[in-house]
Amino acid sequence: MNGRRRLGLAALALPIVAGLVWLGIWQVHRLAWKRALIAQVAHKLASAPVDAPGADRWPALSSADSYTRLVVRGRYIPAVPTFVQAATTLGPGYWVLSPLRSDRGFTLLINRGFVPQGDKARPIPTPAGEVAVTGLLRLNEPKGGFLRANDPADDRWYSRDVNAIAAKRGIGPVAPYFVDADAQASPGWPRGGLTVIRFPNNHLQYALTWFAMAALLAGAVGWMALRPSKD
Incomplete structure (x- = not known):
């Protein structure tokens, strides 16, 4: 493969490598956000109950108030x-x-x-x-x-x-x-306390996958650029 073709393929591959790195960095940020969310919810669950919001607070309620x-x-x-x-x-x-x-x-x-x-x-x-x-x-x-x-x-x-x-x-x-x-002390139905609180957290795995793909592609481009030309 001559030098011109190698430069052309590298020019095509480098933006893809950059995109994969960006995806990995984005997943790292998502990981930090998810860990903060999980910690926030855990803190709420361990806190003493507060009065249910009245009508004056309804317009300001958001997902941050959940749980x-x-x-x-x-x-x-x-x-x-x-x-x-x-x-x-x-x-x-x-x-x-x-x-x-x-x-x-x-x-x-x-x-x-x-x-x-x-x-x-x-x-x-x-x-x-x-x-x-x-x-x-x-x-x-x-x-x-x-x-x-x-x-x-x-x-x-x-x-x-x-x-x-x-x-x-x-x-x-x-x-x-x-x-x-909440769950009640008395037995029978309806049975409270069964709220499902689960936040899937696969962001580290996704980040490592994107970074690995970027490294493999960058390595392939580097190998292609450095290998002796057969021309």
């Missing part, structure tokens, strides 16, 4: 529970959502916990009287799930879309979040 431990006091509103398809360590079934009117005057949905598929048809009584619920703040889920869209008309739910559920149940405006209730 904050909350406590809310009030009374459940008598209403038909909403069953949302779920898959947990206990198998397939449903989350049971019920509206609660807080003692501070706003309404929010409580994910009281999980019930197996066969328990959906059984009566699930709503707790009476004043209650105090502790759990995790979860933001509204309006986009459906399990590759299926929610169907309010048929009361079929695949994600916890609090606004659509509130409209279906006729309970008026609700908080833009729901609370995943």
